[in-house]
Amino acid sequence: MTDHRPPQKDAYDLILEAIDSHTYRPGDRLVESELADRFGVSRTPVREALQRLETQSLLTRDGRSLIVASLDHTQMSELYVVRGELEGLAAKLAAHHATPEEVRVLRDMLDQDRTLVDNPEALSRANRRFHKQIHLASHNRFLVRQLDLVHRSMALLATTSIAAEGRPKDTLDEHDKIVTAIENKDADAAYTALRDHISAAYVTRLKLDASAVEALDVRF
Ligand SMILES: [Zn+2]
Numbered sequence: 001m002t003d004h005r006p007p008q009k010d011a012y013d014l015i016l017e018a019i020d021s022h023t024y025r026p027g028d029r030l031v032e033s034e035l036a037d038r039f040g041v042s043r044t045p046v047r048e049a050l051q052r053l054e055t056q057s058l059l060t061r062d063g064r065s066l067i068v069a070s071l072d073h074t075q076m077s078e079l080y081v082v083r084g085e086l087e088g089l090a091a092k093l094a095a096h097h098a099t100p101e102e103v104r105v106l107r108d109m110l111d112q113d114r115t116l117v118d119n120p121e122a123l124s125r126a127n128r129r130f131h132k133q134i135h136l137a138s139h140n141r142f143l144v145r146q147l148d149l150v151h152r153s154m155a156l157l158a159t160t161s162i163a164a165e166g167r168p169k170d171t172l173d174e175h176d177k178i179v180t181a182i183e184n185k186d187a188d189a190a191y192t193a194l195r196d197h198i199s200a201a202y203v204t205r206l207k208l209d210a211s212a213v214e215a216l217d218v219r220f
Contacts, residue, residue: 012049014039019058019068026074029065073209080202083150087131088195090147091178093138095187102137106179109133114172120163123171127162130175134194137182161204174200 009017015035018024030050036043050066053059060069094102109130116123128151135147162171174197181190 011045084195084198088191090138091190091194092187095182095190097139098137117168124162161201164204
């Protein structure tokens with residue numbers, strides 16, 4: 001047998017394996033002709049494999065290049081899972097432990113933030129303040145510390161999902177649900193409302209990323 005690889009493996013399997021084994025690392029460019037040479041296959045199946053891997057989000061576009069999806073994207077997903085659960089827990093604990101004054105501050109913040117519906121930048125800052133207030137109202141310093149870590153990582157994301165179409169109003173409506181649940185001392189509702197809010201923000205961010213990829217496809 002002259003071929004070093006089992007005959008049943010196609011271009012897709014070979015590239016996937018190369019990514020798996022870190023032959024290609026996150027951020028590395030994948031070039032059709034180079035892959036064809038390396039694996040001794042023709043360019044058409046390589047092109048099809050690349051398209052498939054891109055559809056599966058294992059590859060992403062960087063200008064004209066296809067690159068192995070960066071850790072940032074993975075980290076972002078991981079971050080949203082952790083964030084959703086930790087923020088949900090904060091809301092749940094806030095429903096139990098927030099003082100009447102703290103609940104009042106949340107309600108006042110929300111009323112003020114409604115004036116920022118046309119100012120995504122300011123609303124984004126207000127959003128961070130609002131969430132921080134819920135963290136503090138949980139009265140659990142270990143949770144506050146973990147959430148600080150999560151929010152620091154969130155700051156590494158270049159854009160804010162709040163600026164997306166329709167998000168300012170939705171964000172405020174979701175915040176209203178959270179505050180109402182905390183006011184009612186309904187821990188389960190507070191947890192669910194906050195976790196759903198983070199989930200909605202994540203969906204928005206994924207859509208923003210998808211339309212960015214789409215825009216590149218149109219351009220090239
Ligand atoms: Zn929010």
